Structures are given as structure tokens and as C-alpha cells.
Amino acid sequence: MAATxxxxxxxxxxxxxxxGLLAELMPYGKxxxxxxxxxxxxxxxxESWNRAIADVERRTGIKLRVRGWxxxxxxxxxxxxxxxxxxxxxxxxxxxxQGRRYHFTGTAHAAPPGxxxxxxxxxVDVIDFGGVGDFDNPRRKKAFPILAEHGWTETEGRxxxxxxxxxxxxxTKDKHKGEKPExxxxxxxxxxxxxxxxxxxxxxxxxxxxxxxxxxTGKDGVPWTANLMAAIARLDSTLVKGVTPDWPAKLMAAIARLDSTLVKGVTPDWPAKLMAxxxxTERDAAKINGLEAAVAALAQSKGLDxxxxxxxVLDKIDEALDGLTVTLTNxx
Ligand SMILES: [Zn+2]
Numbered sequence: 001m002a003a004t005x006x007x008x009x010x011x012x013x014x015x016x017x018x019x020g021l022l023a024e025l026m027p028y029g030k031x032x033x034x035x036x037x038x039x040x041x042x043x044x045x046x047e048s049w050n051r052a053i054a055d056v057e058r059r060t061g062i063k064l065r066v067r068g069w070x071x072x073x074x075x076x077x078x079x080x081x082x083x084x085x086x087x088x089x090x091x092x093x094x095x096x097x098q099g100r101r102y103h104f105t106g107t108a109h110a111a112p113p114g115x116x117x118x119x120x121x122x123x124v125d126v127i128d129f130g131g132v133g134d135f136d137n138p139r140r141k142k143a144f145p146i147l148a149e150h151g152w153t154e155t156e157g158r159x160x161x162x163x164x165x166x167x168x169x170x171x172t173k174d175k176h177k178g179e180k181p182e183x184x185x186x187x188x189x190x191x192x193x194x195x196x197x198x199x200x201x202x203x204x205x206x207x208x209x210x211x212x213x214x215x216x217t218g219k220d221g222v223p224w225t226a227n228l229m230a231a232i233a234r235l236d237s238t239l240v241k242g243v244t245p246d247w248p249a250k251l252m253a254a255i256a257r258l259d260s261t262l263v264k265g266v267t268p269d270w271p272a273k274l275m276a277x278x279x280x281t282e283r284d285a286a287k288i289n290g291l292e293a294a295v296a297a298l299a300q301s302k303g304l305d306x307x308x309x310x311x312x313v314l315d316k317i318d319e320a321l322d323g324l325t326v327t328l329t330n331x332x
């Protein structure tokens with residue numbers, strides 16, 4: 001009988017944690033050595049990790065990312081075989097899998113498929129936490145004691161494998177279990193407002209990026225979308241961080257910045273095309289619809305004067321669009 005674990009009323013074997021039991025690690029989509037991968041663990045471990053890294057960042061300024069997380073059985077087989085081969089009779093074996101002795105050929109170990117804590121969706125491999133056997137890595141020394149308060153253990157990593165980066169979640173050692181993550185201090189109404197704003201962002205982005213009349217790069221070959229993306233990233237972090245009573249003001253400032261970045265970051269010719277094309281109308285409509293929805297949601301959540309906010313936001317848009325006209329006139 002294969003070993004099993006039970007969580008959330010579901011029983012699973014190693015490497016087969018049901019997708020419904022998984023949750024994503026923050027910062028979303030910024031993991032792996034490439035820095036652009038999504039990482040998942042079993043919900044309780046993921047929630048703990050997200051609380052733990054917020055705590056580490058708050059107390060030490062260190063931002064943690066991972067390059068190992070939940071691993072399916074097939075991924076474990078691939079991993080194991082990349083680091084081991086069947087041992088010859090004369091060779092030492094480091095482990096046994098399916099009755100055969102295996103010889104270690106890699107630089108870091110992998111557990112035989114079916115027993116790894118990665119397969120239980122309960123282990124992470126932390127980036128920049130020291131090489132094999134180096135448990136004195138300075139980042140690790142500062143961050144680990146905080147992670148330990150959140151239930152993250154190094155026992156397995158300090159064992160035979162000597163992997164400072166490999167940590168395993170033990171729910172019985174988590175002193176912060178069930179606490180709300182630091183970041184998530186928004187009310188449901190604010191959550192809804194943020195969702196509306198992100199919808200607006202996507203709508204505007206779609207029109208701007210997919211409009212076939214809008215060139216993807218300027219004449220100098222520099223992709224102007226980079227400016228847009230940077231502005232959107234700023235907008236997001238402003239919204240998430242700036243969730244305070246004055247955040248409608250921050251929202252308006254962010255929108256104004258987004259507009260001015262768009263206006264500034266373009267070459268002389270595309271505003272002409274943009275202005276001349278249907279894309280402009282669609283863009284304006286997307287913005288205004290999205291903003292109206294966002295403003296309504298905001299007003300509802302904060303008991304603010306929706307009409308006054310709406311007028312202020314629409315004035316900002318008018319200003320930005322005036323900017324486009326001026327650019328067009330000057331370039332023309
Ligand atoms: Zn690991």
C-alpha cells in the first residue's frame with residue numbers, strides 16, 4: 001500500500017496532490033531560476049509560506065523566492081533520473097528505487113520518486129540560501145529563524161542531503177496558523193473595487209496591445225509596451241500597498257502617471273495612428289467604463305461621494321487626452 005496523506009477531506013498519494021488542494025505562492029509568477037514561474041504548495045503550506053515571507057521581508061528586508069515547490073510523480077522521476085543512474089555492482093549506491101540500487105551522478109540529490117516532501121506539496125527550495133552544506137549563508141541565517149516560527153523546518157535539509165535551501169512545512173510547528181496574510185487587509189468591497197480596476201486595466205491593455213493599427217515598437221525599435229507594463233506594475237503595487245483611506249487619491253495619481261507614461265513613451269507617429277483609429281475610441285470607452293465601475297465600487301466601499309470622484313477621474317482622463325492632441329499637433 002502506497003503511503004497517503006489526508007487534507008481538506010481528500011486523501012492523496014505522493015506526487016498526486018489534487019489541484020483543488022493547492023494554492024499559489026507569492027509573489028505570484030516570480031519563481032524559478034528564470035523568475036517568471038508560478039509556484040504551488042498544499043493550501044496550508046502555501047498560506048503559511050505567504051505569511052512567512054511577508055514576515056521575513058517586514059523584519060529583515062529580505063525578499064524570498066523559490067525554485068522548487070510541489071512536484072508531481074512524473075516530475076520526480078525526471079528529477080531523480082537527471083541526478084542518478086542504476087549503480088554497477090562495484091559502485092556505492094546512494095538509494096534504492098523500485099528494488100534497484102542507484103548511483104548518484106549530480107551535484108544535488110533528489111529523493112527517489114514517491115517519497116519526496118515536494119511530492120506531498122509540503123517542501124520548498126529557496127533561491128540564494130547557500131550551496132550544498134553551507135548553512136551559514138547570511139540571508140539564510142537572518143531569514144530561517146523567522147520561517148521556523150511559521151512551521152518551516154530544516155531537519156531534512158540538514159540530514160544526509162545537506163541542502164540549506166530545502167525546507168519542509170510542519171503544521172504542528174506553525175505559530176501563526178490561520179492568521180490572515182499581511183497583504184490581505186482589504187475589505188470584500190475593496191477587493192471588489194480592485195477587481196474592477198484590474199478588469200479595466202486588462203480592457204485598456206487589450207485595446208492598446210492588440211489594436212492592429214498601433215505599432216508594437218517605436219521607430220527606434222524600443223518596445224513601447226515596456227513603458228506600459230512598467231506603469232501597470234506600478235499601478236498594481238500602488239493599489240496593493242496604498243490600501244489606506246486615501247487610496248482613491250493614489251489611484252487617481254497612478255492613473256495620471258499611467259497616462260503620462262503612455263503619452264511620453266511613444267514615438268511621434270503612433271499617436272497619429274492611434275487618434276485616427278477605432279482603437280482610440282475603444283480605449284477611451286474601456287477606460288471610462290472601467291473607471292466608472294471602479295469609482296462606483298470605491299464609493300460603495302468607502303462611503304465616498306462617487307460623483308465627485310468620478311468627475312475628478314474623468315477630468316484627469318480629459319487632461320491626458322488633451323496631451324495626446326497636443327502631441328499629435330506638434331508631430332503633424
Ligand atoms: Zn527540495
